Amino acid sequence: MLAIKPTIKAVGDCALTVEFGNTIDPDIHDNVLALMQALETAPPAGMVELVPTYRALLIHYDPLQTSDVALTKHIADLANKGLARADGTRHRWHVPVCYDEEYGFDLADLADAKQTSVDEIVRLHHEASFRLYMMGFAPGVAYLGGLPEALHTPRRANPRAEVPANAIMLGGAQSLILTVAMPSGWHVLGSTPLDSFNPARDPAFVFGIGDEIRFQPISKIEHSKLRARSDKGEIVAECEAVK
Amino acid sequence: MSLRIEKSNPSVTIQDQGRIGFQRYGVSPSGPMDWFSHAIANHLLGNEAGAAALEIGPLGATVKAESDIRIAIASPIEARTVTLAQGELLPLIPSGCNYLYVALPGGIAGNQVMGSQAMHRRSGLGGSHVEPGQLLHANKLEQARGPDLRLPALPKAPQRLRVIEGPQASHLNEESRALLYGTDWTVSARSDRMGLRLEGPALSLPHGADIVSDGIATGAIQVPGDGHPILLMADRQTTGGYPKPAVMIRADLPCAAQLPIGSTLRFTPCSTAQAHEALKSLNNFLQTIPKNAKAIGNVALTSADLLALNLIDGAFNAQNGY
Numbered sequence: 072m073l074a075i076k077p078t079i080k081a082v083g084d085c086a087l088t089v090e091f092g093n094t095i096d097p098d099i100h101d102n103v104l105a106l107m108q109a110l111e112t113a114p115p116a117g118m119v120e121l122v123p124t125y126r127a128l129l130i131h132y133d134p135l136q137t138s139d140v141a142l143t144k145h146i147a148d149l150a151n152k153g154l155a156r157a158d159g160t161r162h163r164w165h166v167p168v169c170y171d172e173e174y175g176f177d178l179a180d181l182a183d184a185k186q187t188s189v190d191e192i193v194r195l196h197h198e199a200s201f202r203l204y205m206m207g208f209a210p211g212v213a214y215l216g217g218l219p220e221a222l223h224t225p226r227r228a229n230p231r232a233e234v235p236a237n238a239i240m241l242g243g244a245q246s247l248i249l250t251v252a253m254p255s256g257w258h259v260l261g262s263t264p265l266d267s268f269n270p271a272r273d274p275a276f277v278f279g280i281g282d283e284i285r286f287q288p289i290s291k292i293e294h295s296k297l298r299a300r301s302d303k304g305e306i307v308a309e310c311e312a313v314k
Numbered sequence: 315m316s317l318r319i320e321k322s323n324p325s326v327t328i329q330d331q332g333r334i335g336f337q338r339y340g341v342s343p344s345g346p347m348d349w350f351s352h353a354i355a356n357h358l359l360g361n362e363a364g365a366a367a368l369e370i371g372p373l374g375a376t377v378k379a380e381s382d383i384r385i386a387i388a389s390p391i392e393a394r395t396v397t398l399a400q401g402e403l404l405p406l407i408p409s410g411c412n413y414l415y416v417a418l419p420g421g422i423a424g425n426q427v428m429g430s431q432a433m434h435r436r437s438g439l440g441g442s443h444v445e446p447g448q449l450l451h452a453n454k455l456e457q458a459r460g461p462d463l464r465l466p467a468l469p470k471a472p473q474r475l476r477v478i479e480g481p482q483a484s485h486l487n488e489e490s491r492a493l494l495y496g497t498d499w500t501v502s503a504r505s506d507r508m509g510l511r512l513e514g515p516a517l518s519l520p521h522g523a524d525i526v527s528d529g530i531a532t533g534a535i536q537v538p539g540d541g542h543p544i545l546l547m548a549d550r551q552t553t554g555g556y557p558k559p560a561v562m563i564r565a566d567l568p569c570a571a572q573l574p575i576g577s578t579l580r581f582t583p584c585s586t587a588q589a590h591e592a593l594k595s596l597n598n599f600l601q602t603i604p605k606n607a608k609a610i611g612n613v614a615l616t617s618a619d620l621l622a623l624n625l626i627d628g629a630f631n632a633q634n635g636y
Contacts, residue, residue: 080481083561084589086531088481093526122337122529124553129529131337134564134590135597206340207527207553210437214527251437268339270427270439276339 075102077150079143084134085119089146090127095216095244099126100204104281105154106146115145123280124205125216160312163283166248166263167307168197168239169294174262176231181224181258193288195219196260201246201284211250211268211276215284218246230256237262239286248284264289264297265308272304283313315383315419315452320403322446324435325371328422329548331364333430333439337552341439343532344432347507347548347571348413349564350596351388355417357603358386358395358463365421365453366431368444370414374407377416380449384458389414390471390572394464394610411572420453434549435507463607469599471569474582477535477560478589482525485537485557490517494535494543494559498578507549509536510570512579516541519557527555533562533570535581545570565592 075098078090089106092099103123110121110130117137122129132142170193172178182189199222201215218241226242232254234240240247240257247257250268263286267277278284289297297307319326329352332345346352346369353363361367368375377385379398386395390411398404408414424431433440444450486494499512523539530536530553534546538556545562547570562570563584573579 081478081561081586082481082529082531082558083478083533084563084565084586084593086529086561088528090481090528095526120335120337122552124528125526127528129531131531134593138590139586205527205553206338208340208551210336210340210439212340275428280338 074153075099077102077106077146079146081139082129084139086129086131087139087142087146088127088129092126095125095204097202097216100202100216100281102154103128106149107280109149109154110146115142117142124207125214160314161281161283162279163285163311163313164278165285165287165309165311166265167289167293167297168261168263168286169289169291170197170261171291171294173291174238174294175260177227177258178260181222181260184224185221192222192260195222196241196246197286197288199285203278203280203282203284205280206278209251209253210270211278213248213267213278213284215246215248216244218244224258226256227258230254231259234259235262237264237266239263262294264294264301265306266301269304272306277306277308315455315457316380317383317385317416317418317450317452318378318380319375319444319446319448319450320378321374321376321405322444322448323371323373323375324443325373326375326444327369327371327433327435328366328424328431328440328444328450329369329433330366330421330431332548333428333432333434336428337529340552341428342434342437342549342552344430344434344440345548346413346415348390348415348568350568350600351390351393351413351572352415353600354393354465354603355386355388355415356421357600358388358393358465358607359384359417359419359458360604361417361419361421363600365417366424367418367422368416368450370406370408370416372408372412374405375444376403376405378403382457383452384419384462386417387414388417390468390568392464393468395458395462397458397462410574412574413571418450418452419456419458423451423453436549461609463604464610465603465606466608469596472566474580475566475570476563476584476589476592477533477581478563478586479560479583481528482557483559485519485521485525486517486559487520490519490541491559493517495581495583498580499543500578501573501575503575505575507547509547509550510545510573512543512545514542517543521557523556525555525557527553530554530558531561533564533567534558535560535562547571563589563592565589565596
């Protein structure tokens with residue numbers, strides 16, 4: 072049983088936030104996921120949608136169908152009964168990444184800053200196991216925790232005007248999978264041929280919140296081949312079910 | 315039945331009830347900036363409140379009837395139906411407000427992306443805006459019967475826009491809280507569908523401007539590092555890392571959306587119970603449409619008549635309409 076007693080607060084008159092803590096922590100996140108699963112299994116009347124983030128679950132509701140009082144009671148009852156660890160299997164994804172200097176703009180600088188080699192930076196990144204904590208900013212942009220401490224790096228003092236879509240980045244203590252081109256102060260390590268978001272494809276989104284992400288180094292040639300398959304709508308990442 | 319957009323610009327979009335169920339994937343819900351006027355326009359034609367309708371922003375648009383067609387036009391200034399004869403042109407420019415809504419019988423036909431026809435410019439989901447020359451088809455095929463209708467009165471806007479404090483109310487100290495609720499904030503020209511940027515004093519954040527990113531609700535007042543609040547609106551992001559000391563109640567979002575650039579607004583905290591009462595009151599008003607609408611004679615007004623009416627409308631005043 073997950074033991075954190077949450078704080079429930081109003082977010083305007085059409086949403087409630089259930090906060091399990093104030094830091095990025097897998098146990099706190101497990102609570103968020105467990106509550107989300109409990110609410111999705113038995114949705115209370117008036118619940119519109121759920122947005123999980125690192126340490127809180129945002130519950131959007133319809134005030135014409137329920138009230139904050141009723142919903143708060145419902146959540147408190149669930150939490151008091153004890154939330155079970157999110158049931159069954161999780162998904163572990165193997166995401167191909169080309170770390171070649173053509174895509175990994177910041178690898179050399181990072182290696183210098185850490186006084187190590189590019190190979191070592193790459194090794195540390197692809198041997199790590201990441202948790203997908205949340206998506207935000209743009210469709211499918213995935214925020215990952217679990218970056219090894221040796222790779223923790225403050226964001227760039229001068230953000231890049233444009234980082235291409237599909238970039239794999241790191242910043243602070245997190246890693247990020249980008250799905251759209253955007254300006255960014257994160258450090259670019261490589262590029263993935265996987266389109267984790269594709270509105271023309273069913274499913275449009277590949278990953279789920281809480282999924283485990285591992286990166287798999289590939290060559291430039293592999294990258295081109297997989298990119299061509301992605302263009303046809305294929306999901307070019309392997310997935311395994313893990314307990 | 316159909317309408318062609320003769321003149322358009324990025325402020326002209328199709329909006330329905332919004333893209334629901336995908337915020338966890340970073341997809342903004344979008345939907346109308348003024349959900350109330352949008353619903354009124356739809357109700358005037360007997361449509362569902364959330365049916366896809368045209369949102370015409372400050373730059374205006376011109377529409378042309380490609381067939382005989384009755385449309386409904388709603389804004390805080392007036393709400394009515396208009397029957398256009400095939401070939402008629404109708405210029406539509408919001409006056410005294412930012413957005414007006416044009417509903418078609420049965421809603422605007424179109425393909426859905428993730429369950430919605432709402433257009434979100436930044437991501438391009440649903441399209442970014444309505445293109446000049448684009449043809450809009452009504453879902454209904456039958457011509458409307460009976461007289462055109464107008465609403466004799468629209469609810470008055472509140473003097474102060476109501477918010478519920480939190481979720482990061484404690485990120486303000488007493489001084490910045492007093493400023494938040496005591497300032498006449500000015501709507502900046504940099505405002506758009508993502509949010510109203512407010513000009514006024516910088517709010518100090520004694521705990522800093524960083525929070526562990528969490529979810530955002532429409533109407534959230536976000537205070538970034540520079541201390542200048544942003545009122546997040548329809549095309550907002552779904553999550554964010556800046557403190558949100560308060561969130562505007564749904565009943566007052568339409569008023570905020572319709573404040574012209576340069577006008578001022580004031581926030582005032584209220585309880586959730588009061589917020590829900592205000593929302594139910596607006597919903598009750600919607601349920602009276604089209605029953606309580608007044609007939610406008612037996613003859614469809616021409617676009618010349620409508621242009622004349624637009625000239626008669628007075629200057630915008632927050633006390634009178636929205």
